[in-house]
Amino acid sequence: MSAMAADALGSFIADRVEVGVFAVDLDFQITLWNRFMATHSRHAAADVLGKNLFECFPELPRNWMERKVRHVQALRNYAFTSWTQRPYLFRFDHNRPITGGVDAMRQNCTFLPVKNAVGEVEQVCVTVQDVTDTAIAQEQVERSLAALEREKAEQRKLIRQLEQANNQVMQSEKLASIGQLAAGVAHEINNPIGFVNSNLGSLAGYANELMTVLDAYTGIHDQLPAEVQATVAQQIDGIDLAYLRDDLADLIAESRDGLDRVKRIVQDLKDFSRMGETQTQPADLHHCLDSTLNVVANEIKYKADVVKCYGELPDIQCVASQLNQVFMNLLVNAAQAIDGRGTITITTGREGEQVFVAVRDTGSGIAPDKLNRIFDPFFTTKPVGTGTGLGLSVSYSIVERHGGRIAVDSTVGEGTEFTVWLPVRPPEPAAAA
Ligand SMILES: Nc1ncnc2c1ncn2[C@@H]1O[C@H](COP(=O)(O)OP(=O)(O)OP(=O)(O)O)[C@@H](O)[C@H]1O
Ligand SMILES: [Mg+2]
Incomplete structure (x- = not known):
């Protein structure tokens, strides 16, 4: 082919x-x-040929283009720039449809060296x-990705909510089955406790009577013949x-103490398993609190000052003796948490x-990893013999x-606040229970 051709x-x-050159x-x-x-610049070739590029198109990025051209000149090699770095050279x-979200033509540019002989x-x-x-397609992909990301976050939130709901269901199922077990155990223990308690009463009486008889014998000890006295003295020394x-007397008193403790535990178990008193009556919660404070005064007075911030309360339809027990547990826990x-x-x-009713203490606080276990039956951090770990689970149920709930807010080293929320009018099943 000839050069001209x-x-x-x-x-x-x-x-x-269809490329600008x-x-x-x-x-x-x-x-x-x-x-x-x-076509695109609306400047015909005849209008611009021989003229300075930047005079014809002052909006062009002059410094940038000069750098590019110098670069191509020095390296004698081509340079490329993509729309992702610089959306366009000429506006x-x-x-394309407006909906594409792209305001001006996106451009990929190549700078090619033209060399002489x-x-x-x-x-x-x-x-x-x-x-x-390409740019419109890419932006659509990015929008879809963002939408997917939002959806994923939404799903993660839903999964978290499901997990929480599941935990709550598991917690109440656990309480229900432990409740049944507790009811059985309480029922079984109640009988033996009854007769052991009554036997212990008789035993104390008999022991007293025997002592009286013994005292009578001791009184006439001197009147016995000398060899009998010696034999008796030997036996008395033998048994001290x-x-x-x-x-x-100590043994009997201690046993009665122990038995009282067992009775209290059985009582807790009964309450926990919904046995015992369930008649609801209108009650003044301030009165309940005050009488409970009296009952636990001994536990509290050496540990804490009690500050009462009582507001206005209507009478509440409730089983007052049970709510007393709740308040007692919270107050005793509060006192025990204080060092x-x-x-x-x-x-x-x-x-x-x-x-x-909120009970706040300035005690040790509860570590976050323990917080979801404190309502579990038998969960306790107290030394053996001090806590049974039933207080809060009984209170919870x-x-x-009563159609209410217990909320807890705690900071380790600062203290804990338990808040009991109760409906002014309890829901029907609770009132009927
Ligand atoms: N106010 C509080 N401050 C710090 N920890 C608390 C508080 N209340 C409860 N706890 C923690 O929750 C645990 C369970 O309390 P809960 O009342 O159920 O049982 P307990 O007090 O250990 O025994 P008890 O059956 O005698 O009440 C406690 O052992 C304690 O670790
Ligand atoms: Mg307790």
């Missing part, structure tokens, strides 16, 4: 391709301007490729009668159809039966 073919292609010399005089450039309109770069030819479709007398001396604050009030 090749040039003509080159111009022909440059004018027909233009060239500038090293002073940015325009030397080539194809039809694509003319051309595009004919001795290989020096004399001009730079720039191609401007319309990549608006003086010690036995003292210890017998040295602290403060227990009791706040009451009404919010709409609910009343609350009592309050639940």
Whole structure:
């Protein structure tokens, strides 16, 4: 092919391709301007050829282009820039739907060195490729990704809520089955406790009577014949009668104490398993609190000052003896949580159809990993013999039966607040129970 023919073919292609092609010399005089450039810039080739690029298009990024051209000149190699780095070189309109979210034609540009016979770069030819479709597609993908991400977050939230609901169901199922077990155990223990208690009463009486008889014998000891006296004295020494007398009374008293403790535990178990008293009556919670404070005064007075912040409370339809037990558990727990001396604050009030009783202490607080176990039956952090771990689980089920709930807020080292929420009018099943 002749040189002329090749040039003509080159111009022909440059004018027909759907790519912008233009060239500038090293002073940015325009030397080539194809039809694509003319159409989109609305400047015909005849208007711009031989003129300075930046005078024709002052909006172009001049510094950046100068750097590019110098780069191509120095390295004698082409340079490329993608729309993701610089959305466009010329601000051309595009004919895609507005909904695409792209305001102007996106362009990929290539800067090609045009060399003379001795290989020096004399001009730079720039191609401007319309990549608006790719950009729109990419933005749609990004929007879909963001929507998916939002959906995923929504799902994670739902899963968390499901887990919480599941935990609650498991907790109340656990309480229900332990309740049944406790009811059985309480029932079985009740009988033996009854007769052991009554036998122990008789035993104490008999022991007393025997002692009286023994005293009578001791009174006439001197009147016995000498050899009988010697035999009796030997037997008395053998069993250490003086010690036995003292210890017998102690043993019986201790056993009765122990039995009382067992009775209290059985009582807790009964309450826990919904046995015993269930008649509801209108009650003044402030009165309940005050009488409970009297009962536990001994446990509290050496540990804490009690501050009462009583609000206005209507009478509540409830089983007062059971709520007393709840308050007692909370107050005793509060006192036991305090090292040295602290403060227990009791706040009451009404919010709409609910009343609350909050017991706050300045005690040790509860570690976060223990917080979800404190309502479990038999969960205790107290030394063996001090706590049974039933206080809070009993309280929980009592309050639940009244249609209320117990909330807890605790900071380790600062203290704990238990808040009992109760409905002013209990729901029907609780009232009927
Ligand atoms: N006010 C409080 N401050 C710190 N820890 C507390 C408080 N109340 C309860 N706890 C923790 O919760 C545990 C369970 O309390 P709960 O009343 O059920 O049982 P307990 O007090 O250990 O025994 P008891 O059956 O004698 O009441 C306690 O052992 C303690 O670790
Ligand atoms: Mg307790």
